Amino acid sequence: MRKLTPWEKVQLSRHPQRPLTIDYIENLFEDFVELHGDRLYGDDPALIGGIGIFKNRGVVVIGHNKGKNIKENVVRNFGMPHPEGYRKALRLMRLAERWRLPVISFIDTPGAYPGIGAEERGQAEAIGRNILEAFDIKTPILVVVIGEGGSGGALGIGVGDRILMLENSIYSVISPEGCAAIIWKDSKQAEKAASALKLTAQDLLRFNIIDEIIPEPPGGAHTDITATIRAVEESIERNLEIICSKDIETLLEERYQKVRRIGVFEEKMVPKAGVEPARSPSST
Amino acid sequence: MHISDWFSRKPKYAVLKPEKREIPEGLWTRCPKCLEILYNKELERNLKVCSKCGYHFKLGAWERIYQLVDNNDFYELDGNLESVDALPFDDGIYLEKLREDKEKTGLNEAIVTGKGKIEGFESFLGVFDFGFIGGSMASVVGEKVTRLFEYGLRESLPVVIVTATGGARMYEGMLSLMQMAKTNAALSRYRKSGGLFISVLADPSTAGVMASFASQGDVIIAEPGALIGFAGPRVIEQTIKQKLPEGFQSSEFVFQHGMVDIVVERSRLKSTIGRIIKIWKKK
Numbered sequence: 001m002r003k004l005t006p007w008e009k010v011q012l013s014r015h016p017q018r019p020l021t022i023d024y025i026e027n028l029f030e031d032f033v034e035l036h037g038d039r040l041y042g043d044d045p046a047l048i049g050g051i052g053i054f055k056n057r058g059v060v061v062i063g064h065n066k067g068k069n070i071k072e073n074v075v076r077n078f079g080m081p082h083p084e085g086y087r088k089a090l091r092l093m094r095l096a097e098r099w100r101l102p103v104i105s106f107i108d109t110p111g112a113y114p115g116i117g118a119e120e121r122g123q124a125e126a127i128g129r130n131i132l133e134a135f136d137i138k139t140p141i142l143v144v145v146i147g148e149g150g151s152g153g154a155l156g157i158g159v160g161d162r163i164l165m166l167e168n169s170i171y172s173v174i175s176p177e178g179c180a181a182i183i184w185k186d187s188k189q190a191e192k193a194a195s196a197l198k199l200t201a202q203d204l205l206r207f208n209i210i211d212e213i214i215p216e217p218p219g220g221a222h223t224d225i226t227a228t229i230r231a232v233e234e235s236i237e238r239n240l241e242i243i244c245s246k247d248i249e250t251l252l253e254e255r256y257q258k259v260r261r262i263g264v265f266e267e268k269m270v271p272k273a274g275v276e277p278a279r280s281p282s283s284t
Numbered sequence: 285m286h287i288s289d290w291f292s293r294k295p296k297y298a299v300l301k302p303e304k305r306e307i308p309e310g311l312w313t314r315c316p317k318c319l320e321i322l323y324n325k326e327l328e329r330n331l332k333v334c335s336k337c338g339y340h341f342k343l344g345a346w347e348r349i350y351q352l353v354d355n356n357d358f359y360e361l362d363g364n365l366e367s368v369d370a371l372p373f374d375d376g377i378y379l380e381k382l383r384e385d386k387e388k389t390g391l392n393e394a395i396v397t398g399k400g401k402i403e404g405f406e407s408f409l410g411v412f413d414f415g416f417i418g419g420s421m422a423s424v425v426g427e428k429v430t431r432l433f434e435y436g437l438r439e440s441l442p443v444v445i446v447t448a449t450g451g452a453r454m455y456e457g458m459l460s461l462m463q464m465a466k467t468n469a470a471l472s473r474y475r476k477s478g479g480l481f482i483s484v485l486a487d488p489s490t491a492g493v494m495a496s497f498a499s500q501g502d503v504i505i506a507e508p509g510a511l512i513g514f515a516g517p518r519v520i521e522q523t524i525k526q527k528l529p530e531g532f533q534s535s536e537f538v539f540q541h542g543m544v545d546i547v548v549e550r551s552r553l554k555s556t557i558g559r560i561i562k563i564w565k566k567k
Contacts, residue, residue: 112495114515114523119533120541123514124494131465132500135472151452151461152495152514159465173452173461173492178519182454183377196374198457207370209458256469260430262462263423264370 004168006194010176012168013147014110017222019229021048021063021106021146027229028236029054029061035095038087041121046077046113047085047157049092054104055237057244060096062089062157063106066147079148080113083126086156090130093137102140102244104236105157110175112153127156134159135256140243142236145169145201145210146221161243161255163209164235165201166228167216171209172199209262212239315339317509331550340507340550342487344389345396345413348446352409352554353400360398361408362431365424367393371457378455381417389415394449397428399435402444403558405565408436410445414488419449421493422456426463429497433470433481442480442561447498450516451491464496471497480564482557485512485535485544503560504544505553506535513538 004012012018025032029052036043049062064081067073089105096103112123134141141160149158149171165171174182179197180189204210214235217224243251313322318337327334331351332341343351349358369378386392394416399408410432412419421429429445436443452460471481483501485494488511495514498504506512513533521528531537535547548556 112514114520116520116524116528116532119513119515119520122499122541122543124490125499125543127495127514128464128468128497128499131496132468132472134465135469136476152464152492155461155464156495171458173457174454179454192374196371196457197454198371204458207459209462256473259462259465259469262459262466263427264368264456264459265423265427266366266368268364268366270364 005191006170006197006200007176007191009168009200010170010190010194012220012222013170015220015222016068017225018147019221019225020068021065021108023225024106024144024146024229024232025050025052025061025063028233029059032061035092036088038084038091040084040087042082042084044082044085044088045075046079046109047081047089049088051101054240057240058099058101060092060099060101060103061106062092062103064109064154064157066108077113079109080111080150081109081153081156082113082115082118083121083123086112086126086130089157090133093134093139093141097137097139100139102142102240103137103160104240105141105143105160107143107145107149107154107158107171108147108169109150109153110148111150112156127152130156131159135252138248138252140240140246140251141255142240142243144214144232144236145171146232149199150175159255159259161251161258162211162239164212164214164232164239165204165210166214166221166232167201168220169201170199171201171204172197207262207264313341333550338508338549340487340509342414342448344415345391345411348411348486349396349398349400349409351550352402352411352444352446352557354402354404358398358400358409360396361435362397362428363392365393365427367422367424367456369455370423370459371455373455373457381455385416389413391416393424393428394419394421394453395425395428397432399441402554402561405442405558405561407442407444407561408432408439410443412446412448412486412493414448414450417453417455419447419493420451420453420460421449421463421467422453422460423463425453426460426466429463429467430470433467433474433479436479436481437470437474437477440477440479442482442564443474444482444484444557445498445501446484446486447489447493448486449489449491449493449498451493451495461492464492467497468500471500475502480561482560484553484557486510488512490514490516499543503546505556506539506544506547507553508535508547508549510535512543
């Protein structure tokens, strides 16, 4: 089969039959108990969470959840969380820490919801806080990007010790449509933006932003859901084993260093002391 | 380039005494809010706040720095970090954009960071410039903010960051998004060391920068009339398909909703920051 273009991967990552967080939960975790609510305002059906058993190990699971059809998507808000979703996720991560259980986080969202209530209740604060506190959650965190990794809305539950990504899932700073609208003033240039943004799993592995690509069946995850779920299971099991065997101090240090290194830039030479500084305000 | 070994290095201090930015062309400026014609010299004296309606004009990074530091003494740090087209993003349009905005602002990135005294208290200060690719955060901005928290931790000094930003920069893709994680990782360590982080939200402060360190200040100060939030108003209007009410996402709005500690006029910003640092140091 020929190589898929980034735009084709965008389509696959959003495919209506693509397996969702709920499918992984149903197939991979025994005795799953869904836990609801952020204890502050409400419960967010777009970001679900709970506890269950994975391969004889207790785990806390969180994940964005889209709907399987329009009716479900209205309830699930197309997988776009409100602040309550992020605050519930943080509550569950703290629970995992107290119970000494690892966290498994499934990423699949177009982004955090841009709406009036979300702004009133501090969408930015909720996401920012989750990212901040994730560096202080003293239990292993495994992140799996299973569909769409939509910007800050994804990163809000996306900091962890191992970041896995399904072969045809995407993870991007902005949607290709949004990017095209801003740069080329034309959302029809989305295909071009999808290439420019380097949002595929293959690109992100190259930039050391993710750790592993989980292979999908030819034709995409939706063409053989059982095989996809098995591949995810295998990868989770292997990676969970690795991070659960580390002591927590090492784990937190590695979690920190992993993001500390991300960024590409040039560090130009600085003139030695006594040399006349350059005139322009910030060039040296 | 990866700065994995930077922990072993000392920060490089570049001592700079740049000239103040020139007064805009002509003698007069029209206030975009009340349409009053303002005499430029008067406007400068009034810290670029409209004397009639109190509208706070956007400030360039250096204008802000000179309004905040004592005796115009500011030691810029990491001014030698330069952006590269790492992805690369579609045939060099990023490099073109960088070149244009460097020329337009006289800066080499969307934030200037360094060390200076505020009301007599030594502090690390970072100031965003909205004129540079919308004050957006990519690798260099993320690295400079991260280092600022690391310097603050090492020297046990306050960190003050003034944001004016549209969020993460598209042109560096996921490298930009991950700066949200990197800056917050450093902030997490700085907080645990007992550090003081004052986040000052100027117009506008939204998206990726708000959804990382800017919303996590120990004290969050907003300038009056700033646009503050996660999503931009146009994106929200397109999503909900209705007009947003007047004043939605303004400083006063987010204050009412408990997202900021204080809304402070520009004339009292420096003294307010000074007072907070003074209390933090009394232990």
